[in-house]
Amino acid sequence: GAVVSQHPSWVICKSGTSVKIECRSLDFQATTMFWYRQFPKQSLMLMATSNEGSKATYEQGVEKDKFLINHASLTLSTLTVTSAHPEDSSFYICSVLPDRDYQRGEQFFGPGTRLTVL
Amino acid sequence: AQSVTQLDSHVSVSEGTPVLLRCNYSSSYSPSLFWYVQHPNKGLQLLLKYTSAATLVKGINGFEAEFKKSETSFHLTKPSAHMSDAAEYFCVVSLVSGYALNFGKGTSLLVTP
Numbered sequence: 001g002a003v004v005s006q007h008p009s010w011v012i013c014k015s016g017t018s019v020k021i022e023c024r025s026l027d028f029q030a031t032t033m034f035w036y037r038q039f040p041k042q043s044l045m046l047m048a049t050s051n052e053g054s055k056a057t058y059e060q061g062v063e064k065d066k067f068l069i070n071h072a073s074l075t076l077s078t079l080t081v082t083s084a085h086p087e088d089s090s091f092y093i094c095s096v097l098p099d100r101d102y103q104r105g106e107q108f109f110g111p112g113t114r115l116t117v118l
Numbered sequence: 119a120q121s122v123t124q125l126d127s128h129v130s131v132s133e134g135t136p137v138l139l140r141c142n143y144s145s146s147y148s149p150s151l152f153w154y155v156q157h158p159n160k161g162l163q164l165l166l167k168y169t170s171a172a173t174l175v176k177g178i179n180g181f182e183a184e185f186k187k188s189e190t191s192f193h194l195t196k197p198s199a200h201m202s203d204a205a206e207y208f209c210v211v212s213l214v215s216g217y218a219l220n221f222g223k224g225t226s227l228l229v230t231p
Binding site: 034044046049093095107108109110 | 154164
């Protein structure tokens with residue numbers, strides 16, 4: 001398999017502050033990464049598709065100015081939650097589509113980041 | 119558009135008995151279908167996937183699923199449950215292999231001694 005890490009694994013912040021979450025592929029390159037959020041006891045909802053070197057594609061209803069995505073290299077994508085509010089508290093998960101596995105379409109998931117906004 | 123419906127939000131089985139987690143899909147085209155498992159505080163792990171090859175797909179840890187086009191189903195089964203199988207299971211559909219996944223709402227599997 002492939003290893004995907006996320007940092008931090010959990011974070012608590014005050015309302016109005018910004019939080020950056022990193023997603024790294026440790027042993028492969030990935031042009032495409034995805035960001036999901038998961039509310040307690042609910043399914044994963046796709047937020048955006050991140051492509052290295054280009055602007056992210058956001059799903060309907062996701063504010064691109066609030067959830068800033070930067071995919072600056074083939075091994076790192078970051079999600080910044082700007083001016084966080086309590087309703088942004090959630091579990092954020094990234095997934096990576098390794099370039100070498102593109103034809104097989106298998107995504108590998110990070111362990112997730114739990115964000116709590118006070 | 120494509121989507122999946124997981125018919126049970128919770129399933130409880132005794133250790134050593136069979137497991138059946140049900141999933142129906144809706145897709146205008148031939149989909150790719152997956153089952154993922156999520157253990158507490160761990161990342162999602164792929165159990166198995168169907169990508170228009172054999173309709174009976176074998177996965178890890180003794181799980182398998184059968185793609186039935188006539189019934190638009192992709193149920194997950196295991197002959198004998200183990201305590202370590204207790205987790206959240208997601209049925210997932212992807213229209214185009216490699217594109218973002220559409221997740222079902224999940225089925226929580228409880229395994230009792």
